[in-house]
Amino acid sequence: MLTVRLDSEEPLADQILRGIRSAIASGELPPGAELPPVRQLAVDLGVNLNTVARVYRVLQTSGLVHTARGRGTRVTNNREVPATDRNEALERMTQQAEALLADAKLAGMRRAQVERLWERACQTIWPTA
Amino acid sequence: MLTVRLDSEEPLADQILRGIRSAIASGELPPGAELPPVRQLAVDLGVNLNTVARVYRVLQTSGLVHTARGRGTRVTNNREVPATDRNEALERMTQQAEALLADAKLAGMRRAQVERLWERACQTIWPTA
DNA sequence: GTCATTGTCTCATAGTGTGATACTTTGGGG
DNA sequence: CCCCAAAGTATCACACTATGAGACAATGAC
Structure with missing residues (x-):
């Protein structure tokens, strides 16, 4: 696991x-x-x-x-999401996304490859099937 | 800057x-x-x-x-990307993407919001205009 | 050669991550 | 009722890391 x-x-x-x-x-x-x-x-x-x-x-x-x-x-059964964290989380995620993309580009990856990687990660967290 | x-x-x-x-x-x-x-x-x-x-x-x-x-x-002017790092980089980025998405979901964000954030980050690193 | 400017080295120190070990709470079986 | 196994918690130690202060060394302009 x-x-x-x-x-x-x-x-x-x-x-x-x-x-x-x-x-x-x-x-x-x-x-x-x-x-x-x-x-x-x-x-x-x-x-x-x-x-x-x-x-x-x-x-x-x-x-x-x-x-x-x-x-x-x-x-936990019923989670309450504290609204105070939202902005902070947003900024952190923006930075994380940028760092990820910079890494990818500097490692020689094409944008399409990164998009595929992203799609797969989305499937993991938001499973549609 | x-x-x-x-x-x-x-x-x-x-x-x-x-x-x-x-x-x-x-x-x-x-x-x-x-x-x-x-x-x-x-x-x-x-x-x-x-x-x-x-x-x-x-x-x-x-x-x-x-x-x-x-x-x-x-x-540096002409960079050579060491091919050895590719697999390692790929795994690291996958984990990073998953962590980012998990954060987003647990912070109460909708998938659409995250996609917008992602799009903006892409624009920063791969400027099309 | 001298000097300002650049990166580099050495050392000190607070903080953090991890581990070993002992403690406390809970609930079930004699 | 008592005690024990199982669960999380607390305390202490230690190595390593991140940061800073200050001295050192190479470069190029004059």
Whole structure:
């Protein structure tokens, strides 16, 4: 379901966070779904249990999951999106998109290739079929 | 031309690097164009000159600019794209795109909004007009 | 040769990411 | 009722990184 690279420059916690957020966004982890215990996921990924625990805490702080001692962690049912984050998120995403496209162009990719990549990513997050 | 946020969680050097890479990719900094001296850019951005110097070094290592003591830094004329980086770059971009879209969806954005944002970013990097 | 200008090097320091280990809460089975 | 297994949490340590301060070295104009 999820993998991490220890040799990546992206921190382990960030990789895990990204993976779980994607899974929640796409519906692969629907509301109410239970996440694996920190220890198990930690062993599966080959990282320290604290690393996973910190990710779970971030997810809880942002309201995506609900977690409690002794009872596990599961995806929140009804999420409220805080409107305050909107503008900030918009700017961040704009920068991210620009960086992605700059990377692509400087790596020698054609625009059409990037569009295909984008389409596939959209299918992952907003599955139509 | 370029700004940084000291309160951002993104490191200063990364912000600067991102900005310059975008400028080169879009053609705003065409081949042969001279970059500002490290000291001047450092003052303009309000960061240490080392931070800028490190960014220039990264750019030089990746072949985007040519820099020499006492003579300044300018954008490389004829770039060769190392083919070895292609696959790695592709995977990184796919992950980046997925993360961006997951962020967008979890922030409550509609797909159409994200598409508009994407279109605008494309216009920045691949200006058609 | 001298000097201003350019990038480079060295060192110090605060902060961050990760890990090892111990603790606390919860709920179920003797 | 008691205790234990299982779940998340807290504390401490340590390496590494990002940034900054200041000294150094190469270049070219005069």
